[in-house]
Amino acid sequence: MRANYKNWVPNGMLRALTAGTMILGAGTAALMCTKMNPNLKKAVAGAAGAGTLLCGAMTAWSFYAHGKFSYDGERQLSKEIVEGTAKYITLPADGIGLDVGCGSGALTIACAMRNPQGRMIGIDRWGMEYASFSQQLCEDNSDAEGVQNTEFRQGDACRLDFPDAYFDAVTSNYVYHNITGVSKQELLRETLRVLKKGGTFAIHDIMSKARYGDMQQFIRELYDEGYEEVKLIDTANGMFMSKGEAKILGLSGSSLLIGKK
Numbered sequence: 001m002r003a004n005y006k007n008w009v010p011n012g013m014l015r016a017l018t019a020g021t022m023i024l025g026a027g028t029a030a031l032m033c034t035k036m037n038p039n040l041k042k043a044v045a046g047a048a049g050a051g052t053l054l055c056g057a058m059t060a061w062s063f064y065a066h067g068k069f070s071y072d073g074e075r076q077l078s079k080e081i082v083e084g085t086a087k088y089i090t091l092p093a094d095g096i097g098l099d100v101g102c103g104s105g106a107l108t109i110a111c112a113m114r115n116p117q118g119r120m121i122g123i124d125r126w127g128m129e130y131a132s133f134s135q136q137l138c139e140d141n142s143d144a145e146g147v148q149n150t151e152f153r154q155g156d157a158c159r160l161d162f163p164d165a166y167f168d169a170v171t172s173n174y175v176y177h178n179i180t181g182v183s184k185q186e187l188l189r190e191t192l193r194v195l196k197k198g199g200t201f202a203i204h205d206i207m208s209k210a211r212y213g214d215m216q217q218f219i220r221e222l223y224d225e226g227y228e229e230v231k232l233i234d235t236a237n238g239m240f241m242s243k244g245e246a247k248i249l250g251l252s253g254s255s256l257l258i259g260k261k
């Protein structure tokens with residue numbers, strides 16, 4: 001059995017958008033052939049036509065993004081990001097790492113494979129916007145990769161069910177930008193709360209100013225609190241993806257916050 005990490009643009013979304021475009025297109029054609037007041041017909045068919053174009057554009061974008069993210073495609077962008085983030089996670093012997101919002105388990109498993117001397121716990125709230133991700137899928141993927149030093153649990157990034165300073169390393173990839181109603185810096189704080197002094201972190205997300213606020217100030221605050229090293233790396237500048245690719249995929253501002261507490 002081969003691991004199946006699924007896709008950040010799920011197949012269900014591709015199917016729904018394709019069906020929506022076809023239904024709207026057929027509706028527009030039917031309206032064009034219907035006898036009705038010409039002005040009303042123009043307005044209704046015009047609106048349906050615009051809806052068809054919009055839905056068609058979203059469908060085309062989704063297929064493009066799906067192809068870029070696919071683990072079977074040529075680009076394999078998700079794999080590059082996950083493996084590039086995992087490189088920054090080092091566990092001591094018998095150490096424990098946390099992956100917040102583990103999805104299909106890709107980053108948890110990548111970190112576990114790089115750190116056979118320790119173990120990784122992946123948590124996720126599963127079942128809301130990414131319906132194809134689940135705890136069972138993570139466990140199956142771990143088995144498929146022949147990895148035994150992983151564990152997966154239901155959990156919420158906003159309130160991690162672990163005591164302060166519990167982990168030797170913490171990581172996360174493209175999770176916090178999905179979470180609304182909480183400040184992104186507070187989410188970072190919650191993740192860093194469970195990290196031990198001296199532990200390492202590698203958190204990748206779309207950290208644009210509009211979403212995350214002033215990250216340089218955040219870094220200064222961490223240094224003031226005694227963190228040993230904190231760095232913010234732009235990953236949409238050739239590291240994981242090109243600027244143009246990031247723009248088209250809606251990933252501009254992608255950055256990796258790395259360091260040692």
Ligand SMILES: C[S@@+](CC[C@H](N)C(=O)[O-])C[C@H]1O[C@@H](n2cnc3c(N)ncnc32)[C@H](O)[C@@H]1O
Pocket residue numbers: 008082100101102103104105106107123124125126127128129130133155156157158172173174175178179
């Ligand atoms: C784009 S996916 C990324 C999955 C994984 N980190 C990866 O790199 O493949 C975002 C994930 O964040 C999870 N997520 C969103 N909000 C969450 C929350 N409040 N607590 C835990 N997980 C959350 C979703 O369920 C989803 O699995």
